[in-house]
Amino acid sequence: xxxxxxxxxxxxxxxxxxxxxxxxxxxxxxxxxxxxxxxxxxxxxxxxxxxxxxxxxxxxxxxxxxxxxxxxxxxxxxxxxxxxxxxxxxxxxxxxxxxxxxxxxxxxxxxxxxxxxxxxxxxxxxxxxxxxxxxxxxxxxxxxxxxxxxxxxxxxxxxxxxxxxxxxxxxxxxxxxxxxxxxxxxxxxxxxxxxxxxxxxxxxxxxxxxxxxxxxxxxxxxxxxxxxxxxxxxxxxxxxxxxxxxxxxxxxxxxxxxxxxxxxxx
Amino acid sequence: xxxxxxxxxxxxxxxxxxxxxxxxxxxxxxxxxxxxxxxxxxxxxxxxxxxxxxxxxxxxxxxxxxxxxxxxxxxxxxxxxxxxxxxxxxxxxxxxxxxxxxxxxxxxxxxxxxxxxxxxxxxxxxxxxxxxxxxxxxxxxxxxxxxxxxxxxxxxxxxxxxxxxxxxxxxxxxxxxxxxxxxxxxxxxxxxxxxxxxxxxxxxxxxxxxxxxxxxxxxxxxxxxxxxxxxxxxxxxxxxxxxxxxxxxxxxxxxxxxxxxxxxxx
Numbered sequence: 457x458x459x460x461x462x463x464x465x466x467x468x469x470x471x472x473x474x475x476x477x478x479x480x481x482x483x484x485x486x487x488x489x490x491x492x493x494x495x496x497x498x499x500x501x502x503x504x505x506x507x508x509x510x511x512x513x514x515x516x517x518x519x520x521x522x523x524x525x526x527x528x529x530x531x532x533x534x535x536x537x538x539x540x541x542x543x544x545x546x547x548x549x550x551x552x553x554x555x556x557x558x559x560x561x562x563x564x565x566x567x568x569x570x571x572x573x574x575x576x577x578x579x580x581x582x583x584x585x586x587x588x589x590x591x592x593x594x595x596x597x598x599x600x601x602x603x604x605x606x607x608x609x610x611x612x613x614x615x616x617x618x619x620x621x622x623x624x625x626x627x628x629x630x631x632x633x634x635x636x637x638x639x640x641x642x643x644x645x646x647x648x649x650x651x652x653x654x655x656x657x658x659x660x661x662x663x664x665x666x667x668x669x670x671x672x673x674x675x676x677x678x679x680x681x682x683x684x685x686x687x688x689x690x691x692x693x694x695x696x697x698x699x700x701x702x703x704x705x706x707x708x709x710x711x712x713x714x715x716x717x718x719x720x721x722x
Numbered sequence: 723x724x725x726x727x728x729x730x731x732x733x734x735x736x737x738x739x740x741x742x743x744x745x746x747x748x749x750x751x752x753x754x755x756x757x758x759x760x761x762x763x764x765x766x767x768x769x770x771x772x773x774x775x776x777x778x779x780x781x782x783x784x785x786x787x788x789x790x791x792x793x794x795x796x797x798x799x800x801x802x803x804x805x806x807x808x809x810x811x812x813x814x815x816x817x818x819x820x821x822x823x824x825x826x827x828x829x830x831x832x833x834x835x836x837x838x839x840x841x842x843x844x845x846x847x848x849x850x851x852x853x854x855x856x857x858x859x860x861x862x863x864x865x866x867x868x869x870x871x872x873x874x875x876x877x878x879x880x881x882x883x884x885x886x887x888x889x890x891x892x893x894x895x896x897x898x899x900x901x902x903x904x905x906x907x908x909x910x911x912x913x914x915x916x917x918x919x920x921x922x923x924x925x926x927x928x929x930x931x932x933x934x935x936x937x938x939x940x941x942x943x944x945x946x947x948x949x950x951x952x953x954x955x956x957x958x959x960x961x962x963x964x965x966x967x968x969x970x971x972x973x974x975x976x977x978x979x980x981x982x983x984x985x986x987x988x
Binding site for chain 2: 623624627628630631634656660661662664665666668669670672673675676677690693694697698700701702703705706707708711712715720721722
C-alpha cells in the first residue's frame with residue numbers, strides 16, 4: 457500500500473493554529489511522526505489560508521523537507537499555489553493532489569505535471585459534476601488516464617481517486633467507490649489508486665469502525681494507495697492484516713514484525 | 723448475512739464440560755444468547771463424544787429446541803449421528819453441516835438431505851484431499867452444486883464452504899478463500915456461502931484482528947453466510963458496518979439501530 461499521510465492539512469482544527477503561527481517545530485514533528493509510522497508521502501494542504509495559500513504552501517514544503525527526506529503530496533486545486541510549492545520542492549518526485557477533468561482545472565495543472573515530472577492524483581470528476589454511477593466514474597477516470605498518458609505521464613505516476621462520498625447520504629456510495637476501484641485496477645493495472653478514506657463515514661456514528669471496514673473492503677477490491685492518518689494505530693493494524701490476508705506479506709513477516717513491535721491493535 | 727452461531731461445539735473447552743454433564747440450562751442459555759445476538763442458525767456439534775455422538779447430538783437438538791425456535795445446523799461427518807439428530811428435530815428446516823465430494827461421505831449423507839429436505843453445507847473437498855488452488859476448489863464446489871441440484875436440492879439450500887486454511891501456514895490461503903468465494907457467487911448467485919471464519923488466523927497472533935479483516939474482505943467478495951461467534955460484539959460490529967458499506971442496509975438503518983442499542987464496538 458502507498459500511504460499518503462493526511463495530517464498536515466490546514467482544515468484540521470488540531471493543526472491549523474500551528475500553521476497559522478509558522479510553528480516549524482510542530483509541523484516538522486508531525487511530518488516525522490507520519491514518516492516513522494509508515495507514510496510513503498506527506499500530504500501538505502494550506503487551503504484554509506485564502507489570502508496567501510501559495511506562500512503558505514511553499515513554507516510548508518521548505519519546512520517539512522528540512523526535517524524529512526520523503527516525497528510530498530502537494531495538495532491544492534490552485535495552479536499558482538502548486539507551482540510555487542513545486543519550485544521549492546527538493547525532495548524526490550512529489551505528487552500533485554489533484555487534477556480533475558474540469559477544463560479550468562485540467563488545462564493549467566497538466567503543464568505542472570509534465571514540467572516537474574510529478575505523480576498526479578486524478579479525481580473522477582468533470583465539468584458535469586460528480587458522477588453517481590460506477591460506469592460514469594470509471595468513464596471519467598479512464599478519460600483522464602488516456603489524456604494524461606498521451607501527454608507523456610507514465611501510468612504508474614497516475615493515482616485515481618474514485619471520489620468517496622458519505623454512505624450516510626446515500627447507501628450506494630460505498631459499493632460505488634469499491635466497484636470503481638475494482639474496475640480501474642482491472643482495466644489499468646499499472647495505475648494506482650489514491651482514495652480519501654474518511655469521507656465514507658462523514659455524518660454517521662462510530663466513524664473509525666466504518667473507516668476500518670472501508671479500508672479492508674477497498675483493499676480487497678484492489679486499492680493500492682490511500683490518503684489516511686498513519687498515526688491511527690488501529691487503522692494501520694487493519695492495513696497490515698489486510699496485506700497479510702491478501703497475500704502481499706510473504707509468510708506474514710511484516711504482520712509478525714508489527715506484532716513484536718507492539719503495533720498491532722484491535 | 724446468514725449467521726450460523728458456532729458456540730455449541732464440543733471441541734470448545736468452555737462448552738464441553740456442560741455438554742459432558744448434560745447441563746441443559748447452560749446449553750439452552752448459550753443457544754438463546756446466540757439467537758438474541760443475531761444468529762440465524764445454531765450449530766450443534768457433539769463430535770468430541772466418540773462413543774455416543776448420535777445420542778449426544780440428539781440430546782443437543784432436543785434440549786436446544788425446548789428453548790429456542792430457530793433452525794439448527796447439525797454438525798457431524800457421521801450419517802448415523804446426523805440421522806438421529808434429524809429425526810429429533812422439530813424446529814424449522816435445518817442445515818446439515820456438512821457434506822463433501824468424498825464418496826464415503828457424499829453417498830450416505832445425500833439421502834438424509836433429500837429425505838429431511840434440509841439445507842446442506844458442502845465443503846470444497848473430494849477423495850483427492852484438500853485442493854490448493856482457486857480453480858481446484860471451485861471445480862469441486864461446482865461439481866457438488868451440480869450433483870446436489872440434480873438430486874433435487876434447491877440451489878438456495880446449498881451452502882458452499884471454501885475450506886479456509888490458516889494464512890500462517892501459507893500466505894496464499896487468504897486470497898485463495900476470497901477468490902473461491904467470489905467465483906462461486908459469480909457463477910452460482912443463488913447458492914450461499916458458509917465460511918468457517920476463524921480458521922484463517924490459526925497460529926498467528928492478534929487473531930481477532932485477522933478474523934475481523936477476513937470477515938470484511940470475504941463479504942466484499944460475496945460471502946453471504948458464515949459460521950462465527952455472534953457473541954463477539956466487535957466481530958458483529960464489523961459485520962453490520964460491512965452490510966452498510968456494501969449497500970445491503972438501506973439508509974444505514976440497521977447500523978444506526980445497533981449504534982443506538984450500544985452494540986457497535988471498535
